Amino acid sequence: VSEAHLIARVLAGDRIAGRELYDAHAPRVYRLAFRMTRDEELARECTQDAFVTAFAKLSGFRQESALGTWLHRITVSTVLQALRSRKRHAARFVEMEFAAAIPADDASGDVELTARLERALEELPEMYRVAFVMHDLEGYTHAAIAETLAIPEGTSKTRVASARARLREVLAAVRDR
Amino acid sequence: MDETELNETIRRTLAESRRPPEPPLDEMWANIEQRAFDTVPVVRIRPWQASRWHVPAIAAAALCIGVGLGRYVAPQRVVVRTVAATSVPAATKVASVPPRTVPDSSPAPAALPPVAHTYAVNTPSHATQGRQPDAATIRFVSQLDVGARGDMARYLAQTAALLAALPSGHGTAASDSVIAVHAGELLTQTHLLLDSQAGSDPTLHRLLEDLELVLAQVARLRATRGGTDLQLIHQALTTHDVLPRVYDATVEVGATD
Numbered sequence: 001v002s003e004a005h006l007i008a009r010v011l012a013g014d015r016i017a018g019r020e021l022y023d024a025h026a027p028r029v030y031r032l033a034f035r036m037t038r039d040e041e042l043a044r045e046c047t048q049d050a051f052v053t054a055f056a057k058l059s060g061f062r063q064e065s066a067l068g069t070w071l072h073r074i075t076v077s078t079v080l081q082a083l084r085s086r087k088r089h090a091a092r093f094v095e096m097e098f099a100a101a102i103p104a105d106d107a108s109g110d111v112e113l114t115a116r117l118e119r120a121l122e123e124l125p126e127m128y129r130v131a132f133v134m135h136d137l138e139g140y141t142h143a144a145i146a147e148t149l150a151i152p153e154g155t156s157k158t159r160v161a162s163a164r165a166r167l168r169e170v171l172a173a174v175r176d177r
Numbered sequence: 178m179d180e181t182e183l184n185e186t187i188r189r190t191l192a193e194s195r196r197p198p199e200p201p202l203d204e205m206w207a208n209i210e211q212r213a214f215d216t217v218p219v220v221r222i223r224p225w226q227a228s229r230w231h232v233p234a235i236a237a238a239a240l241c242i243g244v245g246l247g248r249y250v251a252p253q254r255v256v257v258r259t260v261a262a263t264s265v266p267a268a269t270k271v272a273s274v275p276p277r278t279v280p281d282s283s284p285a286p287a288a289l290p291p292v293a294h295t296y297a298v299n300t301p302s303h304a305t306q307g308r309q310p311d312a313a314t315i316r317f318v319s320q321l322d323v324g325a326r327g328d329m330a331r332y333l334a335q336t337a338a339l340l341a342a343l344p345s346g347h348g349t350a351a352s353d354s355v356i357a358v359h360a361g362e363l364l365t366q367t368h369l370l371l372d373s374q375a376g377s378d379p380t381l382h383r384l385l386e387d388l389e390l391v392l393a394q395v396a397r398l399r400a401t402r403g404g405t406d407l408q409l410i411h412q413a414l415t416t417h418d419v420l421p422r423v424y425d426a427t428v429e430v431g432a433t434d
Contacts, residue, residue, distance in 0.1 A: 015214045022206055030200035038195050041397050045361070047200070048208045055213040081368075085389060114194045117187060136188045137195060167187045168180070 003067050011059055022051060025068055029075050035137045036079045036130070038118070046082050050075040065147060072148045076130060113174050120170040124163055131156050132163035208358065314429045317378040326430060329375050332366050333427045336388060339363060340420050343395065344407065360395035367392060384422050391419055 003024075009017035029050055034043035054061075054074050061070055121129060130149065134140040135156070142160075146153040178186075318326060339359055367389045376382050394410050414420055 013214070015210055018210070018214065019206060022209065023202070026202055026205065027200055030205075031197045034197035035195045040198055043197070044201060044205055045396070048205050048212070048361075049365075051205075051209045052212045055209070085393065110190075114190055117190055118194055121191060133195075136184075137192050164184050164187065167191075168183045171183055171187055 004063060007058060007061065007063070007067070010055065018055060021067070025071050026051070028068070029071060032072060032075055032134070032138055033079050035133050036076070037083065042082055042086070046075065046079045049082075050078045053078065069144065069147050073150070076134075076148065080126060080130070113171070116170050116174050117167060120167055121163075124166060128159045128163040128166070131159035132167075135160045136164070208361070211358070212362070314378055314380045314426070317381070318375075318430050321374060325373065325375055328366075329370065329381075330427065330430045332363070332370060333423055333430060335359075336363050336392070337420065337423045337427060339395070340391070340414065340423065343410065343414075357396050360392045364389065364392040364396050381426060384419075384426055387417050387419050388423070 003021070006017045006021050010021060026047060030043055030047045033046040033050070034040065037043050037046065050071065054071055057074075061067070121132070124132070131145055134145050134148070135142065140148070142153045142156040145151075145156040149156070318329070321329070339356065343356065367385055370376055371382070371385050371389065376385055391410060391413060394413070
C-alpha cells in the first residue's frame with residue numbers, strides 16, 4: 001500500500017491506516033527526539049505531539065516531499081519548542097528540575113569526558129546542535145538535513161563542521177588535563 | 178590524534194551517551210490515537226449566538242467536569258477541603274461542592290482498584306483573603322472576541338479543576354494516567370493560548386507560562402515514579418501561588434460578561 005493511499009485513508013478517519021503510517025515512521029522519529037533531548041519521557045512526549053500535529057495537519061501536506069521528511073521537520077520543531085520550554089522551566093523551577101538530576105559522585109575520565117561533551121553540545125547554538133545530532137548521531141545525509149530544515153546543503157555542512165570544531169576544543173581541553 | 182579521529186571519538190561518545198532506548202510504540206500510539214482520532218469536534222460560539230451567560234456557563238460546566246474527574250480518580254478515602262463559601266471568588270463558587278468526607282467503608286468505583294492514599298484539594302493560600310480582580314486584565318479580556326473569552330474561561334476552569342484534584346500522595350497507575358493525559362491536553366491548549374491574542378496580556382501571559390511549566394510536570398507523572406515529583410509540583414504551586422492566580426483569572430475573564 002502506498003503512502004499516498006494511507007494518507008488518504010487517514011484523512012477519511014481510518015485509524016488503522018494511521019497506525020500503519022505511525023509504525024513506519026515512529027521508531028525513527030522517536031530516535032531523533034531522544035538523540036536531541038536525551039530524555040526518555042520528553043522524547044516520548046515529543047514523538048506523540050509530533051504525530052498528533054502531523055495527523056492534524058495532514059490535509060495540508062502536499063506530498064511534494066517525502067512524508068518522512070515532513071514528519072521529521074515537525075519533530076525537530078516540536079522538540080525545539082519542548083526544549084525551550086524546559087529551559088524556561090529550569091530557570092524558574094530549578095528545584096523541581098534538578099532535584100532528581102544531580103549525578104552520582106563519579107569522576108572517572110570517561111564520565112567526565114561524556115559530561116563535558118554533553119554540556120558543550122547543549123551549549124551549542126540550536127542550529128548547530130540540530131544539524132550535528134541529525135548528521136553525526138542519527139546518520140542523516142546533508143541533503144536530508146537540508147530538506148528537513150529547509151536550508152541549503154552547504155549550510156548544513158557548515159553547521160556540522162562548526163559544531164564539531166567546538167566539540168573538538170572541549171575534547172582537547174579534557175585530554176590536556 | 179588527527180581531526181578525523183577526534184570527530185570519531187566525539188561521535189562515539191555522544192552516540193553512546195544518547196543511545197535511544199526501545200521506543201514504547203504501543204503506549205505512544207494509545208495516546209496519539211486518543212488525541213488524533215477520538216477528539217470531538219470543537220463547536221465554537223459564534224459572536225451572534227453568544228449571550229452574556231455563555232462564558233460563565235461554560236466555565237461552570239468545565240469545573241463540574243473537573244470535579245467529576247477528581248472524584249473519579251479519587252480513592253476510597255477522600256478528604257476534600259473546599260474553600261470557605263464566603264470567600265471563594267464568584268466564578269469558582271459555581272462548581273464548588275459542599276465539604277464532604279467519603280467514609281472509609283464506601284466502595285471504590287468498580288473500574289478502579291482500592292487506593293490507600295489521600296487526595297486533597299489544594300486550598301489556595303490567599304484565596305480566602307478577598308482578592309480583587311485585576312482591572313487592567315478585565316479591560317484586556319473584554320476586548321477579546323467572545324470565542325476567545327470562552328476558550329480562555331473553559332481552559333482556566335479545567336486547569337483549576339485538574340490542579341485542585343492533584344493527589345497529595347502517590348497515585349494509582351489508573352489515576353495518574355488519567356491526570357497525566359488530561360494535563361497533556363491542557364498543556365497543548367496552554368501553548369496555543371500563549372501564542373494567541375490572550376497571551377499578550379502580561380498578567381495572563383505570566384500565568385500561562387507558570388501553568389505551562391506545572392502542567393508539563395503533571396503530564397509527566399507516572400505511577401512508577403516516586404512521590405518526590407508530586408511534592409515538587411505542590412511546592413511549585415504553592416511557591417508561585419499558581420492556583421489562586423488561576424482563580425483570579427477565572428474571575429477576571431468571567432467579570433467581562
